[in-house]
Amino acid sequence: MIRTPLRPLARILEARVKGENPDSIERENRRLRHEQIRDKARNRAEGRLLVLGVAFFVAFSVVGARMGLLASTEPSEPRATATGAEILNQRADITDRNGRILATNLLTHSLYAHPRDMVDPARVATELGRIFPDLDPEDLHKRFTDGRRFLWVRKKLSPEQMQAVHDIGDPGLLFGPREMRLYPNGRLAAHVLGGASFGAEGVHSAEVIGTAGIEKALDARLRDPAMAGEPLKLSIDLxxxxxxxxxxxxxxxxxxxxxxxxxxxxxxxxxxxxxxxxxxxxxxxxPAPLVAKNADPGDSPLFNRAxxxxxxxxxxxxxxxxxxxxxxxxxxxxxxxxxxxxxxxxxxxxxxxxxxxxxxxxxxxxxxxxxxxxxxxxxxxxxxxxxxxxxxxxxxxxxxxxxxxxxxxxxxxxxxxxxxxxxxxxxxxxxxxxxxxxxxxxxxxxxxxxxxxxxxxxxxxxxxxxxxxxxxxxxxxxxxxxxxxxxxxxxxxxxxxxxxxxxxxxxxxxxxxxxxxxxxxxxxxxxxxxxxxxxxxxxxxxxxxxxxxxxxxxxxxxxxxxxxxxxxxxxxxxxxxLGLRPTVEAAPLDAVTAVRN
Missing domain, CATH: 3.40.710.10 (DD-peptidase/beta-lactamase superfamily)
Structure with a gap:
């Protein structure tokens, strides 16, 4: 940068010739320089204020848009996140030879707890004991208060049970969506189908795997994402x-x-x-398999005699x-x-x-x-x-x-x-x-x-x-x-x-x-x-x-x-x-036929 001297020699000599005071030249140059510095500083400040204003406008616009989006969506329970492989919870249906459903999936919910977020663990344990008679309220209360952060309560809930738990109103009780295997025909073809259970589990999904029968024998086929939309057709006629x-x-x-x-x-x-x-x-x-030491496997309903x-x-x-x-x-x-x-x-x-x-x-x-x-x-x-x-x-x-x-x-x-x-x-x-x-x-x-x-x-x-x-x-x-x-x-x-x-x-x-x-x-x-x-x-x-x-x-x-x-x-x-028409079998030639008039 080239700076202009405050007392240029040519102007000073000219001023002396004219009989003017040379100091006034320096004061004038100093004033002009200060004005230039002031103008640059003002322009820089105005630019920064403009950028800051735009940033605030964009930020408040994003916050407002997000708030509007949240207000327009259905409320849902919070989900825990964790790193790792995604749980594949889709499983193909099983049908009989005529396309009638033998096994399918049903969307249900699991119940888990964050004990540290509970307002009244004792009341929650008592209320859960009333909803689920197989749960011990004292044992639940002990687990709610032993310092743990997470606790499974139930892996599957009916809609009625879910509503009853929701009515408890404690923020420490949370629901997670998941698919479960449903056999709409109950006991029919039970040994053929075998059954299914949960494998890898998360609070928002669970892996359904076969435990016996054709569900386990063809587990890979039923869990194949490429075949998820195509039912497995059996030869069974329902x-x-x-x-x-x-x-x-x-x-x-x-x-x-x-x-x-x-x-x-x-x-x-x-x-x-x-x-x-x-x-x-x-x-x-x-049911659970027989575990008695001298138990006969044939006494278990799980035993497939065929x-x-x-x-x-x-x-x-x-x-x-x-x-x-x-x-x-x-x-x-x-x-x-x-x-x-x-x-x-x-x-x-x-x-x-x-x-x-x-x-x-x-x-x-x-x-x-x-x-x-x-x-x-x-x-x-x-x-x-x-x-x-x-x-x-x-x-x-x-x-x-x-x-x-x-x-x-x-x-x-x-x-x-x-x-x-x-x-x-x-x-x-x-x-x-x-x-x-x-x-x-x-x-x-x-x-x-x-x-x-x-x-x-x-x-x-x-x-x-x-x-x-x-x-x-x-x-x-x-x-x-x-x-x-x-x-x-x-x-x-x-x-x-x-x-x-x-x-x-x-x-x-x-x-x-x-x-x-x-x-x-x-x-x-x-x-x-x-x-x-x-x-x-x-x-x-x-x-x-x-x-x-x-x-x-x-x-x-x-x-x-x-x-x-x-x-x-x-x-x-x-x-x-089976559509098999009966045939009329000819009577033996020496047979006696009764005739009534």
Whole structure:
């Protein structure tokens, strides 16, 4: 910056020549300089005041706009914030094959407390004890006053409970929105669905995760954000499921059974239309598992007898030995078999039910119709242990079933470690090997499906399933014909449902005693059936645990008197619901027809 001198020499010399005072020049220059400094300072101050005024205007405008926005929105509870991954609380619905809801989500609220913000902790504890009888007011008050900053009170609230808590009016009680899993049909299909609970939790959301059944088996699919809007469609038919459950519960009560299970499956697709296990539970309020040291898992309503229950299934296995003998060309349905009982094999004695002797000879068909242990044992010895094992493996009896339930992989069949000839004999009539009713349904499905084995599924399939041939079609048709004769003139006569050509096999197996051997008065009864026999469409398995029919003059425990009537009623009710039209069966040519004028 160039400064102008206050006493410029040229002007001073000029002033002296004119006789003027040179000091006046300096005073004039000083005055002009001060005026310039003053003008600059004023301009700077005015600029700063302008900027400050604009800043205040913008600030007050933002505050005013925010206040207006808050005044125009709905009030909401404060939310706690925390760093970390976002909680994914969306879960896809589950529907039956017709789109009816089996599981969905419901918006509810949780209740939590900030004890340090409470006005009167003692009153709050007392009022909460009145609203929630399961909460102890003294314990609540102790936790409200022990210095903690945060406390969960309830994870789920009904609208009525929420309003009652709101009426307490204490600022230390806060609500957090969240989704919960709702099963609108209650106990219906409880073992299929399993249930859900909360995983990662926050005050404003909670992660819903599966705890059992298909909810846990397909948890990743149900929680996938990309699939959240697409329901998971099951193969279950809700109407058929309800009918089966009602009939099975009534049959279980009438037969004084400890438990029961039923599986209804499409033979050609493997899709399960109904899966029932009793006793059951409400997945909306899932009970705690049994924790007693010597508790029997089968006593818990959580136990899925259709999938987890591994039983000796008795004479229902006989058709597999006969089908394999037909497949190998060893016999045909009319071949005569030595059925003279009892049959001695080494130190073992093979006997018939109640020491009957159906021999000395029976046709292969009559071996099944009369359920001859000795006859099927003779066939099994012709087949041999190695070939018998291979056939049962092809039917799925050596591995857990692949059905989409978290319990299924743990239901591994109990197979003998060694396979001597006596094991070949006992396995042919369903003793010494244990499997679940689901295994039996899959194996009978192969017979009903013309010899093609299909894996059972709880999911509604869009395309044709993969199948593996385990026997020739003519063998499967012959086996179904034999099973039909079991119903028309054999041990399952109570299973004949007019118009639906039921074919099936009974099985009565003594229950193993944990102390060794078998109980003499406890059995597991099964009726494995397919219908209609002329064109098998469906497979039905009904199992009763420790049944006892007391309707006659003496107690009866065999499947023909217990499981078969229950299965017949299921078919009678379910077949029309499935759209299966009854057929008119021709009367025998030698039958007598009554005519009334």
């Amino acid at each position: 109407t058929v499921q309800a009918a089966t459950t009602e009939i099975l519960a009534a049959g279980m009560k009438m037969m004084n059974a400890k438990g029961a299970a039923a599986i209804l499956m499409e033979a050609k697709t493997g899709e399960i239309l109904s899966l029932v296990s009793l006793p059951d539970f409400d997945p909306n309020d899932r 999938v987890q229950g591994v039983y000796e299934l008795g004479s229902t296995f006989k058709i597999f030995a006969v089908a394999q003998a037909l497949e190998l060309g060893l016999v045909n349905p009319q071949t005569q078999v030595d059925a003279n009982a009892p049959m001695r094999w080494g130190r073992f004695l093979i006997k018939e039910f109640k020491n009957h002797n159906y021999g000395p000879m029976l046709s292969v068909t009559d071996v099944i119709v009369k359920s001859s242990n000795v006859g099927v044992a003779r066939l099994a010895l012709q087949i041999g242990g190695l070939r018998q094992q291979a056939f049962l493996k092809a039917l799925g009896f050596f591995e857990p079933t692949p059905v989409e339930m978290v319990e299924a992989p743990y239901a591994r069949p109990l197979v003998p470690a060694k396979w001597p000839e006596i094991t070949t004999i006992t396995t042919s009539y369903g003793h010494g090997i244990a499997a679940s009713p689901m295994h039996l349904a899959a194996a009978y499905g192969a017979i009903a499906n013309g010899g093609m084995a299909i894996k059972p599924t709880l999911l509604h399939r869009d395309g044709p399933p993969q199948a593996q041939r385990v026997m020739r079609a003519e063998v499967a048709h012959a086996a179904v014909d034999m099973l039909r004769q079991v119903v028309t003139r054999g041990t399952a006569s109570y299973g004949d449902v007019a118009g639906y050509e039921v074919a099936g096999k009974t099985g009565t197996a003594d229950k193993p005693n944990p102390q060794g051997g078998y109980y003499r008065d406890k059995v597991v009864n099964t009726f494995a059936s397919v219908f209609p026999a002329s064109d098998p469409q469906y497979v039905l398995i009904v199992t009763l645990d420790e049944p006892l029919d007391t309707s006659g003059s003496e107690p009866r425990r065999t499947a023909g008197y217990t499981a078969v009537p229950v299965a017949a009623e299921v078919i009678r009710r379910a077949a029309p619901l």
